[in-house]
Amino acid sequence: xxxxxxxxxxxxxxxxxxGLPNEACGLLAGLPGQGKAHxxxxxxxxxESSRVYTVDPLDxxxxxxxxxxxxxxxxxVYHSHTHTDAYPSPTDVAQAPDPNWHYVIVSLKDPEPVLRxxxxxxxxxxxxxxxxxxx
Numbered sequence: 001x002x003x004x005x006x007x008x009x010x011x012x013x014x015x016x017x018x019g020l021p022n023e024a025c026g027l028l029a030g031l032p033g034q035g036k037a038h039x040x041x042x043x044x045x046x047x048e049s050s051r052v053y054t055v056d057p058l059d060x061x062x063x064x065x066x067x068x069x070x071x072x073x074x075x076x077v078y079h080s081h082t083h084t085d086a087y088p089s090p091t092d093v094a095q096a097p098d099p100n101w102h103y104v105i106v107s108l109k110d111p112e113p114v115l116r117x118x119x120x121x122x123x124x125x126x127x128x129x130x131x132x133x134x135x
Contacts, residue, residue, distance in 0.1 A: 016080035029067035076102030096120035
């Protein structure tokens with residue numbers, strides 16, 4: 001399960017919309033073992049593409065350092081799908097760097113954005129519940 005505050009949810013959806021026509025991407029930070037995203041870091045999509053994303057390495061480094069300074073760690077990544085459902089693509093699965101991370105996708109395919117979260121371990125995709133917490 002992934003827990004996200006309302007502000008974090010709104011930030012990811014806003015970033016997805018702001019990133020159009022390209023995919024947007026960012027990182028999530030939280031306290032180890034809690035499964036809650038406390039901080040959402042907007043990152044630049046270094047791929048500058050509407051079909052794939054690459055978290056800018058400098059943005060990743062800055063997010064990692066900021067999270068560490070706050071006693072947290074990177075617990076996941078989010079990105080948008082501009083034309084497809086909120087489900088990991090084969091490219092998403094191939095690029096999943098950490099089996100402990102939460103992989104959040106915001107789909108903009110329909111008029112209302114759809115946010116879903118997954119775990120990806122050894123190429124196996126498992127959807128996990130997302131709980132929005134009032135902040």
